Amino acid sequence: MRSDVTPSPTYDLTEMMRGLIARLYPICRSITGDGLRQTLRIIGEQIPLEINEVPTGTQVFDWTVPQEWNLRRATLTAPDGSAIADTDVHNLHVLNYSIPMQKKMSLHELKPHLYSMPDKPDWIPYRTSYYAPNWGFCLPHRVVEQLRDGEYAVTIDTTLTDGSLTYGELFIPGQTEDEVLFSAHACHPSLANDNLSGIAVAVAAAKILSTQTNRYSYRFLFAPGTIGSICWLAINQSQVDRIKHGLVLSCLGDGGSITYKRSRQSDAIIDRTVAHVLREAGTPHTINPFVPYGYDERQFCSPGFNLPVGVLMRTPNGKYPEYHTSADNLDLIKPESLADSLQTVMKITRAIECNDRYQNTQPHCEPQLGRRGLYSNTGGNATPPGYEMALLWILNYSDGENDLLEISRKSGIALETITIAAQMLLDKLLLRKL
Numbered sequence: 001m002r003s004d005v006t007p008s009p010t011y012d013l014t015e016m017m018r019g020l021i022a023r024l025y026p027i028c029r030s031i032t033g034d035g036l037r038q039t040l041r042i043i044g045e046q047i048p049l050e051i052n053e054v055p056t057g058t059q060v061f062d063w064t065v066p067q068e069w070n071l072r073r074a075t076l077t078a079p080d081g082s083a084i085a086d087t088d089v090h091n092l093h094v095l096n097y098s099i100p101m102q103k104k105m106s107l108h109e110l111k112p113h114l115y116s117m118p119d120k121p122d123w124i125p126y127r128t129s130y131y132a133p134n135w136g137f138c139l140p141h142r143v144v145e146q147l148r149d150g151e152y153a154v155t156i157d158t159t160l161t162d163g164s165l166t167y168g169e170l171f172i173p174g175q176t177e178d179e180v181l182f183s184a185h186a187c188h189p190s191l192a193n194d195n196l197s198g199i200a201v202a203v204a205a206a207k208i209l210s211t212q213t214n215r216y217s218y219r220f221l222f223a224p225g226t227i228g229s230i231c232w233l234a235i236n237q238s239q240v241d242r243i244k245h246g247l248v249l250s251c252l253g254d255g256g257s258i259t260y261k262r263s264r265q266s267d268a269i270i271d272r273t274v275a276h277v278l279r280e281a282g283t284p285h286t287i288n289p290f291v292p293y294g295y296d297e298r299q300f301c302s303p304g305f306n307l308p309v310g311v312l313m314r315t316p317n318g319k320y321p322e323y324h325t326s327a328d329n330l331d332l333i334k335p336e337s338l339a340d341s342l343q344t345v346m347k348i349t350r351a352i353e354c355n356d357r358y359q360n361t362q363p364h365c366e367p368q369l370g371r372r373g374l375y376s377n378t379g380g381n382a383t384p385p386g387y388e389m390a391l392l393w394i395l396n397y398s399d400g401e402n403d404l405l406e407i408s409r410k411s412g413i414a415l416e417t418i419t420i421a422a423q424m425l426l427d428k429l430l431l432r433k434l
Helices: 014-024 034-046 107-113 141-145 192-209 227-235 237-242 269-281 335-354 387-397 404-411 415-427
Strands: 050-055 068-077 083-086 101-106 151-161 164-172 179-185 217-223 243-249 258-261 285-288 309-313 357-360 399-403 431-433
Touching: 014 034, 014 192, 014 335, 034 050, 034 068, 034 164, 034 192, 034 217, 050 227, 101 107, 107 151, 164 192, 164 227, 179 192, 179 335, 192 217, 192 243, 192 335, 217 227, 227 237, 237 243, 243 269, 243 335, 258 269, 258 335, 269 285, 269 309, 269 335, 269 404, 309 335, 335 415, 357 387, 357 415, 387 404, 387 415, 399 404, 404 415, 415 431
Parallel strands: 179 217, 179 243, 243 309, 258 285
Antiparallel strands: 050 164, 068 083, 068 151, 101 151, 164 217, 258 309, 357 399, 357 431
């Protein structure tokens, strides 16, 4: 067990996260293409990424890597020559993965290709058509309502060609080959909370963990949603059993309280760890059960893999009004939320690093702690509150079945105190690590 687990470095990473989000926000990303590569290159300026390319047409389980999509510019012009939509103004204006199109048409012909939100008339929706050839424009509904009959000019300058899907990963080796996986999807254009906040928190966590001696190895994956994680799982299928704990990071910058979505296993160590950390923090939070809808946990938790991967969020996807709209912008990101999200991630990693199961080597009645220097004469202020009680709880419940997380939960004593006490007992040969 590590006894040198220390809090995160004191330097402030909040400004780095805000700056990274601001820099990535204008880029037109998709599940393939140069926008995705540019995003990974910028992330790579902060942490050393290994970039992987998966060619178009590659079969990955039941999926096929699609053609690569790139956008130069898309415009929609009214009969009077005025601009209605222009991706140079906002890249959500084009249906993501639109096929090339240059044509003049009537309003009647155009309308099936316009996407808006009547309940949010001032916002541009984010819509995609990755796997079915289509084209279109996304507009504020108030703009759609003002369109009049006449001839409209459609120009969508895109390419769909054989290329590749790109993803990046960072591996931080630890003292064991057992891995903790952090995953953040990197495919959404100009969505600050859904997409970029998760990336920023993952980058900051990687910076901290790369400066520490860790028991576990840590893997950070930045990939396009769904097809990216499917590609990674297909390529790494033979070694995914090394993943002992995992978190998908997303929606971590808004003003909501922390939400955790459990893994498919429901009671995996990552599920118990996050619940324990949030409970100890004493702040409002929500823990939701696993459902097979959401982010890339769907792939990691598919029955063939059933990996212990949950999702850490603030307000969940689809539960805040700005989700998948132009209103999910830089104004939605709260610096204090980014900082709290990062702090929560680091508390989770410290709890994972500390947790172990032990066997009491003197299980018949209490061992005499006083003559071992563990009781009454333990140094006063050098030991944390509850320390002596922690010794008794650990000895009583170190039966090979309960780990330190469970002992902390049962006793109500902080995990940090339990960890220190367990190390003392281990040093005195009263515990045997399992």
